[in-house]
Amino acid sequence: MIRKQIAMFSLMLGFSTSILAIDEPIQPIKPVQNINLGQVELGKKLYFDPRLSKSGFISCNSCHNLSMGGTDNLKTSIGHNWQQGPINAPTVLNSSLNVAQFWDGRAADLKAQAGGPIANPGEMAFTHTLAIDVLTSIPEYVMEFKQVFGSDKITIDEVTQAIAEFEKTLVTPNSRFDQWLLGDKQALSQDEMAGYTLFKESGCVSCHNGEAVGGNSFQKMGVVEPYKAKSPAEGLSAVTGKDADRFKFKVPTLRNVEMTYPYFHDGEAETLTEAVDVMGRLQLGKKFSDIENAQIVAFLKTLTGDQPAFLMPILPPSTDMTPAPKPFE
Amino acid sequence: MIRKQIAMFSLMLGFSTSILAIDEPIQPIKPVQNINLGQVELGKKLYFDPRLSKSGFISCNSCHNLSMGGTDNLKTSIGHNWQQGPINAPTVLNSSLNVAQFWDGRAADLKAQAGGPIANPGEMAFTHTLAIDVLTSIPEYVMEFKQVFGSDKITIDEVTQAIAEFEKTLVTPNSRFDQWLLGDKQALSQDEMAGYTLFKESGCVSCHNGEAVGGNSFQKMGVVEPYKAKSPAEGLSAVTGKDADRFKFKVPTLRNVEMTYPYFHDGEAETLTEAVDVMGRLQLGKKFSDIENAQIVAFLKTLTGDQPAFLMPILPPSTDMTPAPKPFE
Numbered sequence: 001m002i003r004k005q006i007a008m009f010s011l012m013l014g015f016s017t018s019i020l021a022i023d024e025p026i027q028p029i030k031p032v033q034n035i036n037l038g039q040v041e042l043g044k045k046l047y048f049d050p051r052l053s054k055s056g057f058i059s060c061n062s063c064h065n066l067s068m069g070g071t072d073n074l075k076t077s078i079g080h081n082w083q084q085g086p087i088n089a090p091t092v093l094n095s096s097l098n099v100a101q102f103w104d105g106r107a108a109d110l111k112a113q114a115g116g117p118i119a120n121p122g123e124m125a126f127t128h129t130l131a132i133d134v135l136t137s138i139p140e141y142v143m144e145f146k147q148v149f150g151s152d153k154i155t156i157d158e159v160t161q162a163i164a165e166f167e168k169t170l171v172t173p174n175s176r177f178d179q180w181l182l183g184d185k186q187a188l189s190q191d192e193m194a195g196y197t198l199f200k201e202s203g204c205v206s207c208h209n210g211e212a213v214g215g216n217s218f219q220k221m222g223v224v225e226p227y228k229a230k231s232p233a234e235g236l237s238a239v240t241g242k243d244a245d246r247f248k249f250k251v252p253t254l255r256n257v258e259m260t261y262p263y264f265h266d267g268e269a270e271t272l273t274e275a276v277d278v279m280g281r282l283q284l285g286k287k288f289s290d291i292e293n294a295q296i297v298a299f300l301k302t303l304t305g306d307q308p309a310f311l312m313p314i315l316p317p318s319t320d321m322t323p324a325p326k327p328f329e
Numbered sequence: 330m331i332r333k334q335i336a337m338f339s340l341m342l343g344f345s346t347s348i349l350a351i352d353e354p355i356q357p358i359k360p361v362q363n364i365n366l367g368q369v370e371l372g373k374k375l376y377f378d379p380r381l382s383k384s385g386f387i388s389c390n391s392c393h394n395l396s397m398g399g400t401d402n403l404k405t406s407i408g409h410n411w412q413q414g415p416i417n418a419p420t421v422l423n424s425s426l427n428v429a430q431f432w433d434g435r436a437a438d439l440k441a442q443a444g445g446p447i448a449n450p451g452e453m454a455f456t457h458t459l460a461i462d463v464l465t466s467i468p469e470y471v472m473e474f475k476q477v478f479g480s481d482k483i484t485i486d487e488v489t490q491a492i493a494e495f496e497k498t499l500v501t502p503n504s505r506f507d508q509w510l511l512g513d514k515q516a517l518s519q520d521e522m523a524g525y526t527l528f529k530e531s532g533c534v535s536c537h538n539g540e541a542v543g544g545n546s547f548q549k550m551g552v553v554e555p556y557k558a559k560s561p562a563e564g565l566s567a568v569t570g571k572d573a574d575r576f577k578f579k580v581p582t583l584r585n586v587e588m589t590y591p592y593f594h595d596g597e598a599e600t601l602t603e604a605v606d607v608m609g610r611l612q613l614g615k616k617f618s619d620i621e622n623a624q625i626v627a628f629l630k631t632l633t634g635d636q637p638a639f640l641m642p643i644l645p646p647s648t649d650m651t652p653a654p655k656p657f658e
Contacts, residue, residue: 050394050397050401055407056401056402056403057391062386066641067377067641067642068644072379073647073654074384074385074656078386078656082410082656084656084657262653270653271649307643311638311639312639317397317398317587317588318402320602324599327403
């Protein structure tokens, strides 16, 4: 019934029903709903506030940089005291669509994720208690938390809730591929269409599907051929304790993949060409020709959507009571 | 003649002529003029682009953070490989009003300054040549440079020109003190007015004057009493080679000083209260009472102006040809 209504609606608009999103394994990104704007504005400040780190130098945005596809574009990230992170920073864009957070899925949702890096000694190297101490020393924050959450005392639960609510807004609709899904047959070139056909027919789409073109399952890295990793990361087994889950990682979203280089959980693939080649061989037992590879890459680049557009937040200043950051201790 | 016209205009608006800006040693921030908007938009991207650093992690905004008063709010900055910088990062806000750039004035203007940190081994640790290689590998940048500068080849001269042009827009008009200067007698409280009177009558204003409330001269740190510095920085003498210029530093702007903590070239003063106390004793031979100190601090907080408001820039992605950053080499 719904399908019929959509078909009729499409005909009214002059679109062919054959290219309706409903027939495709990838769906257009839906507008965000049920957003608490107060939490979003507060969470945006917190996302950009390096005072949630021990050094006063690292914020969420340091490694999930919203100017750069929600990543740091590094193989593995730089943490407190220039420590080298163990894994590639996944994009925060469209991360609300993930089945779970982190490569190994150890956080159920964005809120559970947000507290992790703050207290990770290799990342922001702070503690939740110290972070709350900092925020509580800043009257503008105290007032804004009170306004948004109605409580007198700032809690880490509120901090992560606000950051998660901001992150929920970081979806990237309106990519050329979504325009095509929504009925604009001219949105893709012949090569891009050929790439999408290859993407579907070769089996890429069996993992990279849905609204986020991934993010909704855990899969073994190295199905047909083993993946020779330099990284010690073992993926889902670190969470479940099951040997069968070794080297299973959350399938990354391919939305904005042109911006989220380098690729894989260890960041070892520098280019899309390389990533497509490795995925074809190791996951599908298929060696794409140069032309096929280029077509798939051309398709992948149509997944770049509208990037988050917002005013750079201005952070409330510290006060005489605010504990000073300790970058060199 | 002009003064008379202003007086008449003020009378028409119901303002008293006695508080006209023209009679004060501090002037309101003037609107920015003669701006090249193409350069500004390009410069904004470059200002936020960490690919101008060896690590791919440090941008201009890392240490001159526009969410935080144009500073990093650290005693001394964090550079490549977590090196500790030798000096406090001065604010980029209103820096176009400075007589010269850097604490020791070694750069004549913003353009001359902008190239410094990129190539400084302790800061962004890159070279101008490598930075140009990165930008040249990114077609969107090549096109934008061509559009803005009309040339096919990106040069470091254009890079620093664009960054400087963006920085020229980072003025902060409309502080409560400027509103007062412009005739709104209600803009300041009694304490703030008392603080301003003290600021003038005690002699603070002899160095902190003009549009930026500083930034227009070099003065010795420690006039009446010597300043016991832990920092080895010697200031202007490093530039002029003159012994008489030892410990002379550019007088910092006091615009937005509430946001630009900690204070002094070495960042040793954590609070405004401490900074006012030290300045009073060492520069003026005057010990402010607690009440006087608080009044001066109250006045200083009226110098916080409208912070730069702009959309977070989205950076063009690297390509297969872009040299990868080297954070851990």
